[in-house]
Amino acid sequence: MRFKKHRLLSVIAAALIFLFILILNEVYYDSSEVLIDEKWEQIIDKRQREINESVGCHDFLQKLQTKVSVSVLLIDMDILEIIGQNRCNQLKMYETPIQVATNSRKDLNFIHRNLFEPYFFESNEQNDYLEFDTKPRRIIPKNFETMKFGNIAVPMKPFRFRKYWEKSRLIECSNTTMNRNDIEKKRRINLQSSVFEMSRLRDLLIQYDMYPFISEGTLLGWYRECSIIPHTQDIDFAIMAAEFNPKFVNDMREGRTNFKLTRRLGGLDSLELTVTPRNGYKLNTNVFFMYRDKNETGGNEFNWISGLCGDGEKIRYNFPLLEPICSADFHDHLVWVTCDPKKAIIHEYGEKWYEDVSTNNYSRYESVNNVERNVGWYSSWELRKVTFEDGYEYH
Secondary structure: OHHHHHHHHHHHHHHHHHHHHHHHHHHHOOOOOOOOOHHHHHHHHHHHHHHOOOOOOHHHHHHHHOOOOOOEEEOOHHHHHHHHOOOHHHOOOOOOOEEEEEOOHHHHHHOOOOOEEEEEEEEOOOOOEEEEOOOOOEEEEOOOOEEEEOOEEEEOOHHHHHHHHHOOEEOOOOOOOOOOOHHHHOOOOOHHHHHHHHHHHHHHHHHOOOOOEEOHHHHHHHHHHOOOOOOOOOEEEEEEHHHOOHHHHHHHHOOOOOEEEEEEEOOOOOOEEEEEEOOOOOOOEEEEEEEEEEOOOOOOEEEEEEEEOOOOEEEEEEEOOOOOEEEEEEOOEEEEEEOOHHHHHHHHHOOOOOOOOOHHHOOOOOOOOOEEEEEEEOOHHHHHHHEEEOOOOOO
């Protein structure tokens, strides 16, 4: 009898301990946190080593400054790569003309053409980008610092500047005329405020060396009508998953940024965030992380982003490869876009992409052509761990 009581007490104690662990997990588990596994640690570490560049080779730059008598910006990608990685022994002063740019056309006449290949750039006050008179024309964000060597301004973050230049080719929207009824013409989000918040978020992401490009309905609106679709409720950005910097999420969670995390879906292998300004205009921006994969049959590479249904069903939205990335003007602000937007849009929305679909009749699971259903499933326990929503709502 005494043995049975002892056994019963042991079972009860074990059950209480298990219940206590569950309660602790429920109370202290923070589903807004992005857990980093060993594979992603390696990807993130490699990325951090790549971007950890600064201006080196000062002796070369000090000699170079004596060769130019007017103010110029160094835009030569080969030179910037070498000085960023401090590979100074590879610098050859007179081998090929060094690309520079000036914002004064008359100064072009005073730049030594044997040593330099000069270009003109314009800095318009109403735009948040610089425009370069190159072939093709290029635009880059204004938000970069330089180090001066005499009349030569050198970008202080060579890796970041090269990323700007790599994505700088300017492409145009199609400016299609849309026939909408009065209800669909009414804007659900303010145009100017939304574009301003988009540029603020772009600049914030750049600080973490993540380079967002517009996607989904935002890409469709820009390409089709050079604007935001009036009846849309949010903005869509995408970032290549290999660029992920966990500090961005951590800083949002700790209140160290001017944006806050309002939703997180999935883990690092299928991540989607929604972020909202802490102050000012409350605009939801979905930040999709874009992955690269290879077709099992043909071996063709493609990009994809993830989706998640409320019952735990995993979804994928497949795209043709969206790189390279180009630049575009979006109401006087720079946005990055795939260089072949029409191809991506037709792949997702079909040949009748130019026809408007009401937001009320639009379904993320049925209204697009590139959705792949039932990729996998989260159990109810897993779903709770990969889903975070705090203040997430449409206007």
